[in-house]
Amino acid sequence: xxxxxxxxxxxxxxxxxxxxxxxxxxxxxxxxxxxxxxxxxxxxxxxxxxxxxxxxxxxxxxxxxxxxxxxxxxxxxxxxxxxxxxxxxxxxxxxxxxxxxxxxxxxxxxxxxxxxxxxxxxxxxxxxxxxxxxxxxxxxxxxxxxxxxxxxxxxxxxxxxxxxxxxxxxxxxxxxxxxxxxxxxxxxxxxxxxxxxxxxxxxxxxxxxxxxxxxxxxxxxx
Amino acid sequence: xxxxxxxxxxxxxxxxxxxxxxxxxxxxxxxxxxxxxxxxxxxxxxxxxxxxxxxxxxxxxxxxxxxxxxxxxxxxxxxxxxxxxxxxxxxxxxxxxxxxxxxxxxxxxxxxxxxxxxxxxxxxxxxxxxxxxxxxxxxxxxxxxxxxxxxxxxxxxxxxxxxxxxxxxxxxxxxxxxxxxxxxxxxxxxxxxxxxxxxxxxxxxxxxxxxxxxxxxxxxxxxxxxxxxxxxxxxxxxxxxxxxxxxxxxxxxxxxxxxxxxxxxxxxxxxxxxxxxxxxxxxxxxxxxxxxxxxxxxxxxxxxxxxxxxxxxxxxxxxxxxxxxxxxxxxxxx
Ligand SMILES: Nc1ncnc2c1ncn2[C@@H]1O[C@H](COP(=O)(O)OP(=O)(O)O)[C@@H](O)[C@H]1O
Ligand SMILES: [Mg+2]
Numbered sequence: 001x002x003x004x005x006x007x008x009x010x011x012x013x014x015x016x017x018x019x020x021x022x023x024x025x026x027x028x029x030x031x032x033x034x035x036x037x038x039x040x041x042x043x044x045x046x047x048x049x050x051x052x053x054x055x056x057x058x059x060x061x062x063x064x065x066x067x068x069x070x071x072x073x074x075x076x077x078x079x080x081x082x083x084x085x086x087x088x089x090x091x092x093x094x095x096x097x098x099x100x101x102x103x104x105x106x107x108x109x110x111x112x113x114x115x116x117x118x119x120x121x122x123x124x125x126x127x128x129x130x131x132x133x134x135x136x137x138x139x140x141x142x143x144x145x146x147x148x149x150x151x152x153x154x155x156x157x158x159x160x161x162x163x164x165x166x167x168x169x170x171x172x173x174x175x176x177x178x179x180x181x182x183x184x185x186x187x188x189x190x191x192x193x194x195x196x197x198x199x200x201x202x203x204x205x206x207x208x209x210x211x212x213x214x215x216x217x218x219x220x221x222x
Numbered sequence: 223x224x225x226x227x228x229x230x231x232x233x234x235x236x237x238x239x240x241x242x243x244x245x246x247x248x249x250x251x252x253x254x255x256x257x258x259x260x261x262x263x264x265x266x267x268x269x270x271x272x273x274x275x276x277x278x279x280x281x282x283x284x285x286x287x288x289x290x291x292x293x294x295x296x297x298x299x300x301x302x303x304x305x306x307x308x309x310x311x312x313x314x315x316x317x318x319x320x321x322x323x324x325x326x327x328x329x330x331x332x333x334x335x336x337x338x339x340x341x342x343x344x345x346x347x348x349x350x351x352x353x354x355x356x357x358x359x360x361x362x363x364x365x366x367x368x369x370x371x372x373x374x375x376x377x378x379x380x381x382x383x384x385x386x387x388x389x390x391x392x393x394x395x396x397x398x399x400x401x402x403x404x405x406x407x408x409x410x411x412x413x414x415x416x417x418x419x420x421x422x423x424x425x426x427x428x429x430x431x432x433x434x435x436x437x438x439x440x441x442x443x444x445x446x447x448x449x450x451x452x453x454x455x456x457x458x459x460x461x462x463x464x465x466x467x468x469x470x471x472x473x474x475x476x477x478x479x480x481x482x483x484x485x486x487x488x489x490x491x492x493x494x495x496x497x498x499x500x501x502x503x504x505x506x507x508x509x510x511x512x513x514x515x516x517x518x519x520x521x522x523x524x525x526x527x528x529x530x531x532x533x534x535x536x537x538x539x540x541x542x543x544x545x546x547x548x549x550x551x552x553x554x555x556x
Contacts, residue, residue: 078466108251
């Protein structure tokens with residue numbers, strides 16, 4: 001589902017953020033991406049999202065070569081991917097329902113199907129019944145789960161997360177990781193970036209470790 | 223043969239169902255397309271109405287910018303109307319010296335009326351001129367204060383229809399009349415008319431020039447206003463792009479914003495022009511009565527209103543489009 005083949009990424013500043021990186025993630029597989037701050041985790045996810053372009057090497061997502069996707073096709077490509085951020089990027093000028101419904105409206109889903117899908121997504125992350133509330137009224141952990149609901153509402157094949165437990169306490173962090181686990185079990189391909197080695201080591205999953213842009217470790221924990 | 227027919231009917235029925243399916247898909251897509259427009263429209267509208275003062279002040283600036291060229295245009299078409307009305311009444315005004323005596327006047331009138339090409343000659347004594355002026359201008363009180371009648375006696379000559387538009391002939395006639403020592407001054411209304419026509423033409427050109435410059439100004443105003451609201455919604459744009467929104471999806475609500483600015487600006491400017499025309503129509507009608515004309519000031523009219531609002535809307539859409547496109551090119555990597 002995700003295939004990196006000798007991928008390099010150099011920023012215009014000259015910094016080499018990803019160096020000769022190769023790995024494959026099968027459909028339905030889950031992996032953690034770890035490494036110190038500045039190792040290149042976010043850059044790797046941005047390459048998959050086409051927020052950045054690789055400078056060399058091949059990147060195949062769901063069989064599609066990303067270098068063949070031009071600017072006008074990017075929006076349609078992105079609808080296959082769900083993404084969760086540390087700063088969850090929620091919109092506080094609208095209620096919870098409208099936040100989660102955004103990917104559906106954007107892809108032109110019929111309004112009558114939207115309600116059902118949104119409620120199903122909120123249900124999966126344990127936020128059902130709060131559609132009318134403003135996200136600002138939620139706790140940090142709930143906001144992060146809302147971000148996940150938005151990322152999965154359109155049933156993407158791939159779910160990406162960048163430091164989803166960034167400023168949550170250990171117990172909440174484990175809870176969030178559990179949510180990702182559930183999506184993997186439901187058939188999604190999941191890739192979670194986190195610098196919290198202690199947390200990711202405690203979960204039985206594949207672990208990819210980056211260091212200064214190199215992939216230095218690829219193992220199965222516990 | 224039978225088999226063949228059966229196969230045919232089968233394939234046609236599957237084609238039919240495929241057709242049905244496509245229709246349904248098309249209806250679904252149209253439905254969601256219109257719904258997304260509805261969402262964009264209502265979000266733009268509610269955002270603008272939540273900051274009514276800002277919306278109105280920007281619309282007002284746009285209205286003023288649109289009113290200037292539109293006002294010039296209205297002035298130009300009214301000048302043209304004056305020149306059209308007066309076209310058939312090219313008169314020559316002959317101002318006599320104030321010292322002329324009644325017999326001299328009679329003699330001169332006789333003489334001039336015998337000139338070739340003079341169709342009609344009318345005498346207006348200085349007293350009659352004063353009376354007419356007093357009635358029509360409303361400056362009666364001021365005139366009371368004068369010791370002497372300042373108006374000279376006048377002959378109004380109407381040239382023969384044949385020579386109406388023959389400038390050469392009229393010039394020759396004037397040249398001949400100027401030799402009369404009783405005549406102080408001769409004025410040809412046609413000259414005045416020609417000047418007016420030239421002025422109205424300049425006015426029209428000026429309105430188009432001014433229009434082009436100010437249209438650019440309106441474009442800048444609207445694109446700046448949209449940029450301002452884009453800045454406060456930068457996060458929203460980023461999220462929409464992230465979840466697979468197309469550029470046109472991002473643009474849509476802002477296009478409606480530009481639409482509202484342009485439409486309201488256009489309507490306001492039409493109202494300004496209508497008020498100005500109404501306000502000026504009374505004195506202008508009085509003035510035209512003074513020249514024995516009945517001129518009614520013309521406003522922009524229905525077609526003018528439609529054009530003004532369309533121009534406003536067009537500029538609004540273009541300005542918004544430019545602002546969002548500039549913002550989007552800053553977000554996307556490629
Ligand atoms: N837009 C950018 N321009 C230049 N350098 C960047 C940019 N983004 C990230 N970097 C650099 O690339 C390296 C990897 O960054 P990042 O992928 O964010 O690491 P991580 O997410 O693992 O902390 C860092 O050294 C960072 O400074
Ligand atoms: Mg990072």
